[in-house]
Amino acid sequence: MTAPGWRRTLVRLRRRPLGSAAFMVLVFVFLFAPLVVMVAFSFNSSPRLSFPFAGVSIRWYQEIFTDTLVLRAFRRSIQAAVVTAGITGVLGLLAALGILKVAARWRTVFLTTALGPLAIPGLLYAIGLAVFYRQIGVGRSIWSANLGHALIALPFVFLIIGASLERFRFGLLEAAQDLGATRWYAFRTVTLPLILPAVIGAMLLAAAISVDDFVIAFFTAGQDKTLPLVMYGRVLKGIDPTLNAIGTVMLILTTSLAFMAASRTTIGER
């Protein structure tokens, strides 16, 4: 396929993009409306959730950053993100390296079962985990929730690192070993630096999944409330203007994690 051919085709396809542009604008307005409204209201000086704005202020941010309940939840969410990224990074990298070397039919078995957590609703997994903890006598805490976060994030991490290893040229590794490098030394100085962006990207995605999770934490974290749990409690109580500010902080956290993840891995190259 030559480049000019592609370009000509694309020009033809793009000739009348007005309808398409209108459609995309509508979709994006719909997708981002709730987020834009939330960010806007987080700077509204009036506690009422209504137009027009009374004025611009950062009082809700001052309020949440002096609220020990919110700060503690924020710390827990960060902790959950770090622990989830750590567990999935180690397990995912090892598994992705191992699966390259097993027979093709075993590879299929592993790849298919790894998709299991994506095939059942989060609610069912969360209650399964709660039942499991109860049966083995493990209490509800942020650590219990962490293990669940790591499990639902593991398939993504495994697949992303696997995809980057598929493009890795193993000849480089053989070259290093021919030149006298031990297997471990070759891995450390050749393989790891080349796949490190993908590993870090996958770990950041795992962190984003952890911060964003509500259902698993709801059933397994108990009193160790994360940010989404604090938000849920306040939504149930009624209108609370600090929610817009908490939501905006969370939005910044998850989207910057997702952005950094996307810019390091193939999920951003699509």
Added chain:
Amino acid sequence: MTESLSRRGPRRKRSRRGTSGEVLVAIDRRRKVAAWLQLLPGSAYFTLLFLVPLAGLAAMSFFRLVDFDPVPAFVLSNYAEVLTTSIHVRLGLRTIQVAGILTVIVLLVSFPCAYVLNFVFRAKRQLLYFLILVSLFGGYIVRIYAWRSILGRQGVINQTLIGMGIIEEPIRYLLNSMFAVGASLVNFLIPLGVLPIYAAMQNVSPHVIEAARDLGASRIRAARQIVLPLSMRGVRAATAFVFIATLGEWVTPRLLGGTKDLLIGNRIEFYFGQSLEWPQGAALAMTLMVAMGVFAYIIISLMKRLTR
């Protein structure tokens, strides 16, 4: 003499090949062992925290409840109780109906969206794709809450309509209604629909569409008869994601629906939350899981027939 020579020759050859072969086999075996050792921690974690909990949930559905404490037993009464409660049948049917409608809506938006992203605005697709990814990670609870400020009586839509003089009283059924639940869920599910379809479309060359157009097909016909079958894998994945996500949904109806706009997920949450009747909740969850499998099979075989 000749016999012994002919016997000796091959044997020496075989033995030489044998030693190098043995070394290779040993290296190969070491690599295999290393590979299985590398797979071990992940598999163990997966088994312990995914397969065992699900098995535990299945076991719990046969337990007996004694003083609000699940006691190991093998009784079928939980299933009998759960399946004969009329509200479960009603909510189950409604959930499937809602999931079906949402899936159709999301696919009708996601497919054109992925198409436009991949073929029309190809130069800007990186940015657009990233924006969709952002909205996927835009926060689950956060977005549900934001819908309250859009749809509420004092919310953006009502206030704008009143301000423009179109209505005098705020429209009540915008919030705490099935409409609010549907709008929020469609909003949340569109990225889940677009991403797999878009990924599958990467393999469709623009030349194919051009060829169809040259042969006189309309834009729509080319998209339907050429691009759709070629990206069917993505459409199937999107269908599954959207359907599965809706079946397990309970937070959105709880926070945005009225008191009557519940889904089956709310009943499961009820058993594990307020009522503490875990065995019954587990039985309902297992029923949902089986129903989900049956529906997935039906939908996938229907889709196969439709695209043949």
